[in-house]
Amino acid sequence: xxxxxxxxxxxxxxxxxxxxxxxxxxxxxxxxxxxxxxxxxxxxxxxxxxxxxxxxxxxxxxxxxxxxxxxxxxxxx
Amino acid sequence: xxxxxxxxxxxxxxxxxxxxxxxxxxxxxxxxxxxxxxxxxxxxxxxxxxxxxxxxxxxxxxxxxxxxxxxxxxxxxxxxxxxxxxxxxxxxxxxxxxxxxxxxxxxxxxxxxxxxxxxxxxxxxxxxxxxxxxxxxxxxxxxxxxxxxxxxxxxxxxxxxxxxxxxxxxxxxxxxxxxxxxxxxxxxxxxxxxxxxxxxxxxxxxxxxxxxxxxxxxxxxxxxxxxxxxxxxxxxxxxx
Numbered sequence: 001x002x003x004x005x006x007x008x009x010x011x012x013x014x015x016x017x018x019x020x021x022x023x024x025x026x027x028x029x030x031x032x033x034x035x036x037x038x039x040x041x042x043x044x045x046x047x048x049x050x051x052x053x054x055x056x057x058x059x060x061x062x063x064x065x066x067x068x069x070x071x072x073x074x075x076x077x
Numbered sequence: 078x079x080x081x082x083x084x085x086x087x088x089x090x091x092x093x094x095x096x097x098x099x100x101x102x103x104x105x106x107x108x109x110x111x112x113x114x115x116x117x118x119x120x121x122x123x124x125x126x127x128x129x130x131x132x133x134x135x136x137x138x139x140x141x142x143x144x145x146x147x148x149x150x151x152x153x154x155x156x157x158x159x160x161x162x163x164x165x166x167x168x169x170x171x172x173x174x175x176x177x178x179x180x181x182x183x184x185x186x187x188x189x190x191x192x193x194x195x196x197x198x199x200x201x202x203x204x205x206x207x208x209x210x211x212x213x214x215x216x217x218x219x220x221x222x223x224x225x226x227x228x229x230x231x232x233x234x235x236x237x238x239x240x241x242x243x244x245x246x247x248x249x250x251x252x253x254x255x256x257x258x259x260x261x262x263x264x265x266x267x268x269x270x271x272x273x274x275x276x277x278x279x280x281x282x283x284x285x286x287x288x289x290x291x292x293x294x295x296x297x298x299x300x301x302x303x304x305x306x307x308x309x310x311x312x313x314x315x316x317x
Contacts, residue, residue: 073167
């Protein structure tokens, strides 16, 4: 299955070839955790994960065509 | 700017920013702020404001606690008087369902009191939220307590510090109440409370402000019209 990944700010460094939007081929039934592993994002790195705009966790299962967004938890003020 | 304005026209946005700064042409109208502009054209309800202050970067239909914070902030729709984006959008200290409204009032109250402490201590919100509070939803300011006691030797207790935050929120509210503000002013535009979001992950949502206010005032020890009770003020050492 194919999943689109969008990485922002300092997490861009984990993007395949530095692309803002990347499409990854994952095995069926893969989770967000598996995706993070594929991208090489270490466990301790602070990040907010959205799957199709909703909060996700490492256990969230992914489906073909999902859009996963990763950004660091920063607020503006 | 020489053409009809359309959503997403970035070039027009840049041109209008300059014109607004210099009060040139239509920029002279825009420079009065969105509420005055909307009022001038007969539709004050279209300004995305609370107490005349424009929203920060969040639509409260997709971030319910943010709506309550906007509406009850003494300075209007600011996110700098207790910022629910932390727990509704960023998962700090933990993720709370951003679309739910039940139980949000008590959390928002604690964050407003915490932000009053941060401001009064002269500290940075970003640093304080991540490093100077216990990573719990009720945000005990243990780190700030340590700083203050080290700097002043005053020997504050955690309870005293938290009461100070609550006292500030109440003193501000008493000031507003005397100026005629009450529940009617803790409001959001009808677009936010009545028009469901047309698309996106929060599709169909409105902000449940009234329900949250019904929980918020009791959590604050205020009347159902949003005025601090003499008992609450006495508890905080404030004169009614």
